[in-house]
Amino acid sequence: MLSDxxxxxxxxxxxxxxxxxxxxxxxxxxxxxxxxxxxxxYNVLATEPATPAKLVxxxxxxxxxxxxxxxxxxxxxxxxxxxxxxxxxVALREPSLGPVFGIKGGAxxxxxxxxxxxxxxxxxxxxxxxxxxxxxxxxAAMIDxxxxxxxxxxxDPRRITWxxxxxxxxxxxxxxxxxxxxxxxxxPREDSYDITVASEVMAVLCLSxxxxxxxxxxxxxxxxxxxxxxxxxxxQLKAQGAMxxxxxxxxxxxxxxxxxxxxxxxxGGPFANIAHGCNSVMATRMALHYGDxxxxxxxxxxxxxxxxxxxxxxxxxNLRPDAVVVVATVRSLKxxxxxxxxxxxxxxxxxxxxxxxxxxxxxxxxxxxxxLPCVVAINRFPTDTQAELDLVEAACQxxxxxxxxxxxxxxxxxxxxxxxxxxxxxxxxxxxxxFSYATGTPIQQAIEAVARRVYHADGVDxxxxxxxxxxxxxxxxxxxxxxxxxxxxxxxxxxxxxxGAPEGFRITVRDVHVAAxxxxxxxxxxxxxxxxxxxxxxxxxxxxxxxxxxxxxLF
Numbered sequence: 001m002l003s004d005x006x007x008x009x010x011x012x013x014x015x016x017x018x019x020x021x022x023x024x025x026x027x028x029x030x031x032x033x034x035x036x037x038x039x040x041x042y043n044v045l046a047t048e049p050a051t052p053a054k055l056v057x058x059x060x061x062x063x064x065x066x067x068x069x070x071x072x073x074x075x076x077x078x079x080x081x082x083x084x085x086x087x088x089x090v091a092l093r094e095p096s097l098g099p100v101f102g103i104k105g106g107a108x109x110x111x112x113x114x115x116x117x118x119x120x121x122x123x124x125x126x127x128x129x130x131x132x133x134x135x136x137x138x139x140a141a142m143i144d145x146x147x148x149x150x151x152x153x154x155x156d157p158r159r160i161t162w163x164x165x166x167x168x169x170x171x172x173x174x175x176x177x178x179x180x181x182x183x184x185x186x187x188p189r190e191d192s193y194d195i196t197v198a199s200e201v202m203a204v205l206c207l208s209x210x211x212x213x214x215x216x217x218x219x220x221x222x223x224x225x226x227x228x229x230x231x232x233x234x235x236q237l238k239a240q241g242a243m244x245x246x247x248x249x250x251x252x253x254x255x256x257x258x259x260x261x262x263x264x265x266x267x268g269g270p271f272a273n274i275a276h277g278c279n280s281v282m283a284t285r286m287a288l289h290y291g292d293x294x295x296x297x298x299x300x301x302x303x304x305x306x307x308x309x310x311x312x313x314x315x316x317x318n319l320r321p322d323a324v325v326v327v328a329t330v331r332s333l334k335x336x337x338x339x340x341x342x343x344x345x346x347x348x349x350x351x352x353x354x355x356x357x358x359x360x361x362x363x364x365x366x367x368x369x370x371x372l373p374c375v376v377a378i379n380r381f382p383t384d385t386q387a388e389l390d391l392v393e394a395a396c397q398x399x400x401x402x403x404x405x406x407x408x409x410x411x412x413x414x415x416x417x418x419x420x421x422x423x424x425x426x427x428x429x430x431x432x433x434x435f436s437y438a439t440g441t442p443i444q445q446a447i448e449a450v451a452r453r454v455y456h457a458d459g460v461d462x463x464x465x466x467x468x469x470x471x472x473x474x475x476x477x478x479x480x481x482x483x484x485x486x487x488x489x490x491x492x493x494x495x496x497x498x499x500g501a502p503e504g505f506r507i508t509v510r511d512v513h514v515a516a517x518x519x520x521x522x523x524x525x526x527x528x529x530x531x532x533x534x535x536x537x538x539x540x541x542x543x544x545x546x547x548x549x550x551x552x553x554l555f
Contacts, residue, residue, distance in 0.1 A: 004110050005554045008118035011259050019257045023089070023290040031252065033126050036117050039252040040265075042210065042282055045289060053089075053288040054427040055319060058297040058377075059306035059366075060327040061359040062490055062499070064335045064344065067104055069379040069409065070297045073327045073416075076113035076408020077377070078295040079260040080420035083413045089291030090115070090264035093279045093299070094129065094254070095122045096197045096271070098169040098532055101540035105555040111409035113416075115256050115264045119551045128205075129167045129196050129269065131250035135218075135243040136165045136201045142239045143223055144179065147187050155232055157189045160224035161513060163530075167196035171533030198274045198530040203484075203518035205247060206268035206280040207316055214251055215244040221517035231476050233516070253283035260413050263290070272299030273489045274530050276308040276520070281317040293427065300489035302326060302362040307454050310370055311435050312482050312520055320433055323426035324366045324374045325419070327406075328359045330384045333392065336499045345383040352388055356395050357501035361456065361492070363401050369453050371432030375402040375422045379409070402426075439482075443470050443512065446483045447523050451507045455492045460507045466523075469512040473521060476514070484520045486528045494526030 002010070016038045020030045029041040058074040071092060081088040092115065095107035106122035108115050115121060124130070140162055147155055166173065173193035179186035196202060200221055208214035219235030226232060234240050253267040267283035270276050277299035278284075287294040298305030306324065314321065330352065331344045337355030339348055359376065366374040376396050378389060389405065396403035404422050407415030437449035444462070451457040462470070473479055490496040493505045511524035534540075543553035 003555060004114065005118060005552065007112060008114055008116050008259070009550070011116055013116055013257060014261055016255060019261070019263050020255060023263050025290065036256065037120060037126065038255045039126060039249065040255050040286060042252055045285055053291050054293045054322045055288065056293065056295045056323050056325065056423055056427060057306060057309055057321050058295060058325045058327060059302040060300070061332055061362050062301040062303070062336060062492070064332050064341055065103055068327050068329045068332045069110065070327050071107055072109045072111065072113045072409050073325065073377050073379055073406055074295050074297040075109040075115060075258050076406060076413060076416040077325065077420050077423060078262050079113065079258055079408070079413030080416035081293055081424065082260065082262045083417065084420055084424070086424070087292040088262060089287040089294050090258065090262060091279050091284050091287040091294055091296040092264060092266045094125055094266055094269040096129070096195065096269055097123070097167045098195050098197070101543070102169045102532065102538050103535045105539050112259060112412035113408040114259050115266060116259060117256070119554060121256065121266060122554055126254050128250040128254070128267070131246050132199060132201050132205060133165055133167060133196045135246040136196070136199045138243060138246065139221070139223065139234055139239050140164045142237050144186055146237055153232055153236055154226040154228065155224055156227045157187060162223040163192050163194045165194045165196045165199045169195065169532040169534045171531065174529065174531045194530040195532060197269050197271045200515045200518055201243070202268065202270050203275055203515060205251060206270055206278065207313070207518055208251065209281055209317070211244065211248060211251060214247060215240050217517040217519070218243045222514055229472070251282060253280060253286050272305035272308060274486045274528060276312050276484050277305040278309045278313045281313065284317070284319065302365060303454055303492055304487065304489055306366065307436065307450060308484060311437070311450070312484060315435060315439060315482060316519060321372060322431065323423055324372045325377050325423060326359070326362050326366060326374060327377050327379050328392065329379050329381060330388045330392065331381060333359060338499065347385045347388060349387060349391055352391055355500060356392070358499070360399055360401065361501045365454055369436055371434050373426040373429055373431055375404060375419070375426060377404055377406040377419050380405060380407045440480045442479055443473060443481070443483060443521050447485065447509060450483065450485055455507060456503065457493070457505055457507045460509060463508070463510045466509045466512045473512065473514050478514045478516060478521060481514070482520045483523055484515070485523045485525060487525045488528060
């Protein structure tokens with residue numbers, strides 16, 4: 001059996017100019033990066049498409065640590081729609097080097113449902129993440145330089161909230177002291193690093209609608225507070241122009257293709273457990289501009305990625321989704337039923353049944369809370385038995401949930417035809433889409449609405465520090481922004497060990513801070529961290545390159 005990277009390396013891909021021509025992108029709007037990837041000038045969005053495209057969101061149940069194949073399913077169902085004669089476009093996030101070299105591996109799909117060039121997409125791609133990191137760290141350097149040069153703004157070094165970043169899992173950088181040395185070496189202070197995908201610059205880029213909007217959002221970033229506890233912004237440091245200059249090309253969406261030649265915009269990459277977890281608004285709008293159907297995905301389970309896609313991205317960008325696909329696997333159902341992650345390959349119908357409430361709760365959220373038509377896609381793994389697949393299908397049908405088997409990993413678009421037909425049926429129906437809380441809801445009430453309606457918690461407990469922070473944000477004029485809740489991806493709760501569909505629990509919020517440029521307030525729950533660490537045996541140990549430059553070990 002070929003590995004994912006071997007399948008990708010053996011693929012015959014069309015020149016990117018040909019892919020762009022098939023979409024209707026004029027040559028003057030295409031900026032090729034080699035022969036198989038390109039950026040597209042955002043000026044193509046100056047005109048509106050004649051017919052609005054249908055927007056399909058792919059999300060999932062709570063996953064195992066290895067993930068459940070949302071990206072694979074997104075690509076496969078799009079390839080299937082193309083086989084059915086639809087002009088379909090994929091919109092995905094870019095992978096972070098953290099998971100690529102960590103435990104999860106790459107994020108370009110898998111098997112015969114991948115976007116290519118797989119190695120480039122999973123590694124440096126077109127340099128977007130490097131530009132985001134540079135812009136983030138430029139602002140950090142300008143903050144410390146301002147303090148060193150006299151601190152005209154009166155920034156309190158103890159209340160700087162802006163962190164440096166690097167696109168790598170590196171727990172050593174979670175808490176650091178910098179500026180050590182002599183007078184010429186800066187001001188000694190405690191500092192920290194976030195992974196690049198958690199940077200507010202990433203969120204700003206992904207939510208911006210134009211270069212002008214990007215620059216304005218960058219200027220609104222709150223970097224810390226004065227000795228008088230007044231917020232200080234990037235615009236007060238005169239940093240937004242230089243940051244936007246670093247990001248001007250990164251803002252342009254990246255065009256690639258699937259193994260079957262379906263066009264795909266891959267752009268932006270915030271994690272859904274610590275950020276808002278969606279690809280860029282610019283890429284989604286570009287896909288809607290050129291396609292009749294757009295298939296996109298949001299990170300981790302529907303309690304994270306889908307909630308933030310719907311409550312943050314759709315609210316800000318005025319997007320209205322037409323249908324949702326909830327990806328489930330036999331493995332994740334058994335994991336949520338109490339089976340250890342090392343024992344998921346063996347048949348266990350009892351554990352499977354115990355895990356089903358997790359899946360059904362996500363489906364209920366999509367249909368009842370958000371008012372969207374939904375289909376469950378059972379992403380088939382080679383180790384699944386027929387008895388297990390039959391049990392999942394019967395359980396879904398018993399509660400009236402649409403369900404289809406997806407075999408796109410093994411068969412590409414051919415393995416997703418029935419799923420694609422069901423999705424196309426659903427997008428043709430009217431829906432009652434709504435948010436889980438109204439625009440303008442105060443921070444505390446918005447957090448409680450998500451916790452009660454989406455997580456099914458009994459309520460929310462705020463630490464004294466979080467309560468003070470919310471009061472400060474209300475005084476500063478940020479009290480009615482949407483909320484972005486940072487939470488473990490493994491559970492509806494803030495405790496990753498409580499799997500399945502737990503009841504009788506409360507969520508604890510320990511920190512609340514504003515991402516004014518992104519336009520939301522971040523609430524940190526449980527033990528969630530914005531800088532992951534590497535596992536005992538990281539994927540990096542298996543990645544290599546030979547004398548010809550051919551990479552191996554990526555998956």
